[in-house]
Amino acid sequence: MDSARKDCPFPFLWTTDSPTKLTEVYEQWSASYDKDVEGRGYLGPVLVAKSLAEFYPEERRTVKVLDIGAGTGLVGVELQKLGFHTIDGLDPSQPMLEKARATHVYTNLLCQYFTARPTPGVDKDSYDVIISAGSFLQGHLPTNCFIEAARIVRPGGIICIITRTEGKGNFDEPEYRDQFIAVIKQLQEERKLEEIKWEKVNHSPFSSGIIIAYRVLQ
Numbered sequence: 001m002d003s004a005r006k007d008c009p010f011p012f013l014w015t016t017d018s019p020t021k022l023t024e025v026y027e028q029w030s031a032s033y034d035k036d037v038e039g040r041g042y043l044g045p046v047l048v049a050k051s052l053a054e055f056y057p058e059e060r061r062t063v064k065v066l067d068i069g070a071g072t073g074l075v076g077v078e079l080q081k082l083g084f085h086t087i088d089g090l091d092p093s094q095p096m097l098e099k100a101r102a103t104h105v106y107t108n109l110l111c112q113y114f115t116a117r118p119t120p121g122v123d124k125d126s127y128d129v130i131i132s133a134g135s136f137l138q139g140h141l142p143t144n145c146f147i148e149a150a151r152i153v154r155p156g157g158i159i160c161i162i163t164r165t166e167g168k169g170n171f172d173e174p175e176y177r178d179q180f181i182a183v184i185k186q187l188q189e190e191r192k193l194e195e196i197k198w199e200k201v202n203h204s205p206f207s208s209g210i211i212i213a214y215r216v217l218q
């Protein structure tokens, strides 16, 4: 494995453990983010949107989607190409969300952190789908946030995420992955979630990734 593949191309992401400081990093990165990730052949948004579309072969227009860790809106753009038109985005970085707003894809943009706690202003069973790309990483979305995802997605709805499994801070770092799995296991025991798939994919030409999908049961 060459070093370009092994290392995270954006090392400035891993200089802090503080969520607030990470948000400042994204604020500074927002202007060049799209160009930078495109330059690395980032596939997350395309792949997760396609994966979600498989669950909705028709009638995508009215499926109500929340994109968590929406950033500059790359996922929303891909969803719209596939016929999804009712999309909200959530991210703690206002400058990233301003880029997302400029895509004209999102109905509502929520500037806040997504955690295991109830999201202010978002009721139980508010969405058909939660989608996310590139945000289930160390220091980003917390490993227990599926608790909140299962609350705000209605029964029968889908949670579908893609994330990186190689490079610094990736999803497969033992502590992050183990904590995530423990929370999912608990939610499955409570009959709140049902596994659909864990599928290995290429997150970019330089790093592997995984698509994870669950159905919400209650």
Ligand SMILES: C[S@@+](CC[C@H](N)C(=O)[O-])C[C@H]1O[C@@H](n2cnc3c(N)ncnc32)[C@H](O)[C@@H]1O
Pocket: 023, 026, 044, 045, 068, 069, 070, 071, 072, 073, 074, 075, 090, 091, 092, 093, 096, 112, 113, 114, 115, 132, 133, 134, 135, 139, 140, 141, 142
């Ligand atoms: C690598 S970017 C991915 C952005 C976009 N989904 C994409 O695929 O291009 C990670 C995003 O997660 C956001 N983020 C980090 N912690 C978060 C949290 N607790 N809740 C919501 N978003 C968070 C960051 O602000 C950043 O915009």
